[in-house]
Amino acid sequence: xxxxxxxxxxxxxxxxxxxxxxxxxxxxxxxxxxxxxxxxxxxxxxxxxxxxxxxxxxxxxxxxxxxxxxxxxxxxxxxxxxxxxxxxxxxxxxxxxxxxxxxxxxxxxxxxxxxxxxxxxxxxxxxxxxxxxxxxxxxxxxxxxxxxxxxxxxxxxxxxxxxxxxxxxxxxxxxxxxxxxxxxxxxxxxxxxxxxxxxxxxxxxxxxxxxxxxxxxxxxxxxxxxxxxxxxxxxxxxxxxxxxxxxxxxxxxxxxxxxxxxxxxxxxxxxxxxxxxxxxxxxxxxxxxxxxxxxxxxxxxxxxxxxxxxxxxxxxxxxxxxxxxxxxxxxxxxxxxxxxxxxxxxxxxxxxxxxxxxxxxx
Amino acid sequence: xxxxxxxxxxxxxxxxxxxxxxxxxxxxxxxxxxxxxxxxxxxxxxxxxxxxxxxxxxxxxxxxxxxxxxxxxxxxxxxxxxxxxxxxxxxxxxxxxxxxxxxxxxxxxxxxxxxxxxxxxxxxxxxxxxxxxxxxxxxxxxxxxxxxxxxxxxxxxxxxxxxxxxxxxxxxxxxxxxxxxxxxxxxxxxxxxxxxxxxxxxxxxxxxxxxxxxxxxxxxxxxxxxxxxxxxxxxxxxxxxxxxxxxxxxxxxxxxxxxxxxxxxxxxxxxxxxxxxxxxxxxxxxxxxxxxxxxxxxxxxxxxxxxxxxxxxxxxxxxxxxxxxxxx
Numbered sequence: 229x230x231x232x233x234x235x236x237x238x239x240x241x242x243x244x245x246x247x248x249x250x251x252x253x254x255x256x257x258x259x260x261x262x263x264x265x266x267x268x269x270x271x272x273x274x275x276x277x278x279x280x281x282x283x284x285x286x287x288x289x290x291x292x293x294x295x296x297x298x299x300x301x302x303x304x305x306x307x308x309x310x311x312x313x314x315x316x317x318x319x320x321x322x323x324x325x326x327x328x329x330x331x332x333x334x335x336x337x338x339x340x341x342x343x344x345x346x347x348x349x350x351x352x353x354x355x356x357x358x359x360x361x362x363x364x365x366x367x368x369x370x371x372x373x374x375x376x377x378x379x380x381x382x383x384x385x386x387x388x389x390x391x392x393x394x395x396x397x398x399x400x401x402x403x404x405x406x407x408x409x410x411x412x413x414x415x416x417x418x419x420x421x422x423x424x425x426x427x428x429x430x431x432x433x434x435x436x437x438x439x440x441x442x443x444x445x446x447x448x449x450x451x452x453x454x455x456x457x458x459x460x461x462x463x464x465x466x467x468x469x470x471x472x473x474x475x476x477x478x479x480x481x482x483x484x485x486x487x488x489x490x491x492x493x494x495x496x497x498x499x500x501x502x503x504x505x506x507x508x509x510x511x512x513x514x515x516x517x518x519x520x521x522x523x524x525x526x527x528x529x530x531x532x533x534x535x536x537x538x539x540x541x542x543x544x545x546x547x548x549x550x551x552x553x554x555x556x557x558x559x560x561x562x563x564x565x566x567x568x569x570x571x572x573x574x575x576x577x578x579x580x581x582x583x584x585x586x587x588x589x590x
Numbered sequence: 591x592x593x594x595x596x597x598x599x600x601x602x603x604x605x606x607x608x609x610x611x612x613x614x615x616x617x618x619x620x621x622x623x624x625x626x627x628x629x630x631x632x633x634x635x636x637x638x639x640x641x642x643x644x645x646x647x648x649x650x651x652x653x654x655x656x657x658x659x660x661x662x663x664x665x666x667x668x669x670x671x672x673x674x675x676x677x678x679x680x681x682x683x684x685x686x687x688x689x690x691x692x693x694x695x696x697x698x699x700x701x702x703x704x705x706x707x708x709x710x711x712x713x714x715x716x717x718x719x720x721x722x723x724x725x726x727x728x729x730x731x732x733x734x735x736x737x738x739x740x741x742x743x744x745x746x747x748x749x750x751x752x753x754x755x756x757x758x759x760x761x762x763x764x765x766x767x768x769x770x771x772x773x774x775x776x777x778x779x780x781x782x783x784x785x786x787x788x789x790x791x792x793x794x795x796x797x798x799x800x801x802x803x804x805x806x807x808x809x810x811x812x813x814x815x816x817x818x819x820x821x822x823x824x825x826x827x828x829x830x831x832x833x834x835x836x837x838x839x840x841x842x843x844x845x846x847x848x849x850x851x852x853x854x855x856x857x858x859x860x861x862x863x864x865x866x867x868x869x870x871x872x873x874x875x876x877x878x879x880x881x882x883x884x885x886x887x888x889x890x891x892x893x894x895x896x897x898x899x900x901x902x903x904x905x906x907x908x909x910x911x912x913x914x915x916x917x918x
Contacts, residue, residue, distance in 0.1 A: 238916055271711065319691050378896040381627065381691065382841045386889040389834060393882030401876055511699060518692050551710035553703050560631075560700025564678060567693055571686035 237578040249573050256569035260562040267557060273548055285543020286536045290426075292543075297427045298497060300535035302327070302489045305434045306513035307520070307527045308441045309485035312478045315445065315522055316458045318373070320479060322366060322384025323486045324510030325391035328503070329365040330358035330487025331494035332395055335412070335501035338419035338494070339403065347418040354419065355491050362487020363480040365391060370479030374472035388510070396503040403501070412501045421496040428496030435528075437485065442524040454478055486510070512538075515563045534559060596747045598862065598869050603748075603756060605822060606861025608633070610759040611814030612839030613846060613853045614766055619676070619807035620843060621770060622800045623783040623908040624683060627694025629811050630836030631701020632675045636668035636812025637819035637832055638708035643667030644730075644820065645712060648722040657729025660722070661754070664730070664816055672812020673805050675701050680804045684797060687912040698836070705815070709827035722825050730755075730820040755817045762810065766850040779803055783906030786913040796913055814839065834885075838864075841888045844895055847903045860884055 265275035286292045306323045313320040334354035342350060365387060372378035398404075398412070405413035421428040445451040453474050457464040464471055489509070494501055512534060520526030541555035612629055619626045626632075644664040648655050679697050682688040731753050733740060739750040770776040781789040782799045790796045815832060823831055842860060846852035867880035895903070 376896040378892050383892050386885040389885040390882050397876045397878035551707050553706035556703025563696040567688040568682050568686050
């Protein structure tokens with residue numbers, strides 16, 4: 229009989245100490261950094277020097293730090309937006325499109341209403357319009373998912389391309405500045421977010437959102453419904469929850485926050501609208517959301533980390549001539565390692581000889 | 591307006607071929623119950639490494655590079671890159687039971703990053719747009735069938751005027767269909783995708799089938815990216831053109847109802863939708879809006895498929911779920 233036991237067996241476990249869990253995650257992160265070094269070596273660069281350059285260009289100068297914060301704001305915002313969706317196991321990868329639509333709605337008021345109201349009111353109107361449009365854009369796939377079970381992963385993704393196409397059309401058509409320029413004119417200063425400590429004030433807004441989202445997810449009825457629905461749709465149904473309503477409501481909330489981020493980016497950073505306004509944030513934010521285990525406070529750290537990576541790698545491109553897309557590779561490697569390490573947290577590995585030894589002792 | 595139907599069909603087939611590879615590979619993967627959302631990343635990797643392989647061979651061989659060898663090297667590099675990418679996916683989702691959705695998205699970030707990096711690195715090394723010699727370019731994009739067949743009016747252009755990858759893709763889809771429906775191993779694979787615990791009880795090595803199907807499927811998908819770069823993009827690395835291709839391929843799997851033979855015409859249809867704005871301009875419809883047509887159609891297709899809940903049109907029953915033997 230002894231030979232029939234497989235060499236390795238697995239068992240679920242839920243009893244691991246918090247400190248040990250974080251040790252494993254830290255180890256996975258270290259492995260990811262080591263793999264990153266290997267990639268640098270393959271690319272023909274000195275890995276220590278490369279990481280040094282990345283840190284120096286992102287955290288070494290005041291302008292670098294500002295840039296990092298500026299990059300981290302949308303990542304954090306969208307990460308927060310995706311958290312309730314992912315908790316609900318609703319795979320919203322349409323953040324990119326929801327950001328774009330939010331930015332578009334905000335830009336409409338920035339471009340055509342700026343001389344009709346005071347700056348503060350204009351900014352508030354822009355924010356509300358952005359949230360409404362983002363919510364609308366996210367609610368379409370959610371409604372189909374709730375009613376007919378339409379695949380939301382691909383539907384939300386297709387909505388991205390459609391949103392980007394609409395803005396590209398506005399850019400080259402109705403909203404174009406100088407004819408033939410393919411560029412929408414810059415916003416009036418009244419439609420630009422004020423700066424606090426050198427970065428547009430959106431960073432305060434997203435920090436407030438962190439607290440709000442933490443409370444929403446953990447201490448409200450809505451948050452509870454989302455968690456139950458994510459664990460099991462049938463349980464939610466038996467408990468008398470309106471699954472369709474929860475689905476659409478959560479997706480719309482997520483879209484509203486994405487739209488708000490679109491407003492922050494358009495008004496605070498770009499001060500204009502173009503089709504690439506989301507610039508991949510919608511996808512990178514998925515990483516932020518997942519790496520932080522849907523914990524809003526952890527998202528602050530992760531979004532800063534990824535912002536340092538992306539800022540550092542553009543420094544790397546200028547200094548050492550290594551393409552900036554290395555940051556995507558390292559981001560991907562970190563995410564893959566983190567996904568892998570969860571296994572060692574959730575499962576116990578039982579080796580054959582260890583177990584028999586244990587039995588003999590007993 | 592001079593409307594050229596044969597030309598449109600030809601362009602649709604050429605543009606559909608990368609999708610055919612991408613979709614067929616993903617069908618094989620999904621038949622094993624694995625939902626790999628990393629096809630976009632795999633196609634980027636395939637495109638970049640296929641180009642890099644052909645480029646370095648061209649450099650190494652100098653003037654006397656052989657076209658067939660270059661094509662084989664590009665195919666091999668792309669396939670290997672795709673296998674590598676989907677091996678990571680398989681290890682994480684099959685052995686380590688990570689969430690398939692997130693792992694697939696991570697693979698997309700990782701793969702597009704690598705593709706971009708390799709493409710950019712080549713560009714920086716060469717200084718400017720990289721390109722392989724015209725003679726080699728021809729061996730990728732030129733028609734392979736004899737001129738006499740191509741000279742047949744209409745049908746010559748519509749059926750016989752393509753590069754080798756088109757015919758390779760068609761053959762691959764047919765072979766895959768036969769494999770899935772007519773061989774024992776194919777039926778085993780489908781059993782694994784439908785109900786891994788039943789398959790396991792019947793003595794089928796679930797892990798082996800899942801790994802093989804996912805890795806080979808990923809390799810096939812990656813070839814799609816290579817075909818795009820080497821034929822449609824004219825051997826120039828262009829990430830903006832390739833982006834979105836992999837996602838359409840994933841959506842096309844649903845459109846084709848997980849059947850490789852449906853992918854044959856589905857990919858041509860979507861290949862056509864992608865270039866319609868160039869070939870059949872519609873007055874008053876701005877090209878930026880026209881360009882998103884394939885994505886709108888994809889969304890509509892997703893809705894229609896979800897409305898018609900026919901039993902034989904369903905995805906493999908265990909799609910997206912990890913299999914944990916001890917949990918039974």
